[in-house]
Amino acid sequence: xxxDLISVLDIKDDLKEIIDxxxxxxxxxxxxxxxxxxxxxxxxxxxxxxxxxxxxxxxVGFDQMGGTALYLSPGEIQIGKRESxxxxxxxxxxxxxxxxYRAFDSENVRELAKxxxxxxxxxxxxxxxxxxxxADFMTMTKVKGDLKGRTLAWVGDGNNxxxxxxxxxxxxxxxxxxxxxxxxxxxxxxxxxxxKIAEENGSKISITSDPVEAVNEADVVYAxxxxxxxxxxxxxxxxxxxxxxxxxxxxFSKAKPDAxxxxxxxxxxxxxxxxxxxxxxxxxVFQEAENRMHAQKAIMIRLAGLR
Ligand code: CP
Ligand code: NVA
Numbered sequence: 001x002x003x004d005l006i007s008v009l010d011i012k013d014d015l016k017e018i019i020d021x022x023x024x025x026x027x028x029x030x031x032x033x034x035x036x037x038x039x040x041x042x043x044x045x046x047x048x049x050x051x052x053x054x055x056x057x058x059x060v061g062f063d064q065m066g067g068t069a070l071y072l073s074p075g076e077i078q079i080g081k082r083e084s085x086x087x088x089x090x091x092x093x094x095x096x097x098x099x100x101y102r103a104f105d106s107e108n109v110r111e112l113a114k115x116x117x118x119x120x121x122x123x124x125x126x127x128x129x130x131x132x133x134x135a136d137f138m139t140m141t142k143v144k145g146d147l148k149g150r151t152l153a154w155v156g157d158g159n160n161x162x163x164x165x166x167x168x169x170x171x172x173x174x175x176x177x178x179x180x181x182x183x184x185x186x187x188x189x190x191x192x193x194x195x196k197i198a199e200e201n202g203s204k205i206s207i208t209s210d211p212v213e214a215v216n217e218a219d220v221v222y223a224x225x226x227x228x229x230x231x232x233x234x235x236x237x238x239x240x241x242x243x244x245x246x247x248x249x250x251x252f253s254k255a256k257p258d259a260x261x262x263x264x265x266x267x268x269x270x271x272x273x274x275x276x277x278x279x280x281x282x283x284x285v286f287q288e289a290e291n292r293m294h295a296q297k298a299i300m301i302r303l304a305g306l307r
Pocket of ligand 2: 067124159160161210224228229231264265
């Protein structure tokens with residue numbers, strides 16, 4: 001049976017293996033020992049939203065593994081409008097060996113995966129950003145070693161990236177503390193699932209409105225934009241709601257002295273994070289971006305059942 005990655009929950013049983021594989025494949029790549037299992041194969045990438053990292057990392061990564069990646073830009077196929085999700089899935093399955101989909105609506109990603117005959121990878125939707133989370137846990141593992149018992153502090157919006165980090169953190173036995181204003185808290189269903197998984201793994205998930213409480217003695221401090229793609233119309237009210245949720249040096253200094261700063265990027269310097277934190281020696285944001293490619297290469301190998 002083919003395997004998809006829509007939610008981090010889809011890789012619950014082998015998240016750790018995928019992280020280890022990504023680290024191994026990064027090492028192999030640096031030594032010029034890339035494997036090329038996708039020779040003659042095609043990855044079709046559907047984008048309903050802009051992208052720098054996701055597009056480039058998938059395209060370059062698939063190319064390194066011998067395949068060809070095809071980019072479909074926002075508005076190009078108008079999935080669900082010009083043509084049903086079902087029919088797009090069936091048609092693309094005749095051309096592509098794998099599909100990556102960045103969508104507004106997670107229901108469309110699930111629908112595409114349901115009807116496609118090839119693996120579908122979620123390249124970010126309104127609910128999750130699983131590839132980001134795998135790259136993030138890979139980065140944390142590279143810097144901090146075993147993540148069990150470590151504390152990840154999130155400051156900002158209860159959004160797609162946080163959802164994937166909550167689930168992944170719980171699976172890996174990390175404590176995840178998120179500071180989000182009232183009205184911008186994570187999805188209750190995802191939160192409940194993460195809390196349950198964390199309990200099984202001896203860790204703790206908590207939500208607060210106080211950024212200092214979340215960051216206090218944390219190993220990792222994580223920020224993301226206050227205004228996700230699709231939320232632009234709410235810019236004014238969001239900037240008001242998130243006043244006090246900026247990761248600046250004062251807030252970052254509440255974390256452990258060797259804590260690292262992470263951000264999925266794109267960053268809005270001066271909004272959710274200050275320049276001195278972004279550019280600090282303890283910021284790993286560009287290593288994190290680089291790891292997107294290695295993480296996704298491991299994800300694709302794993303979904304294809306190759307390693
Ligand atoms: N972090 C991330 O997914 O970046 P892009 O939106 O540029 O792909
Ligand atoms: N939460 C952000 C992440 C961008 C990579 C968004 O959805 O726009």
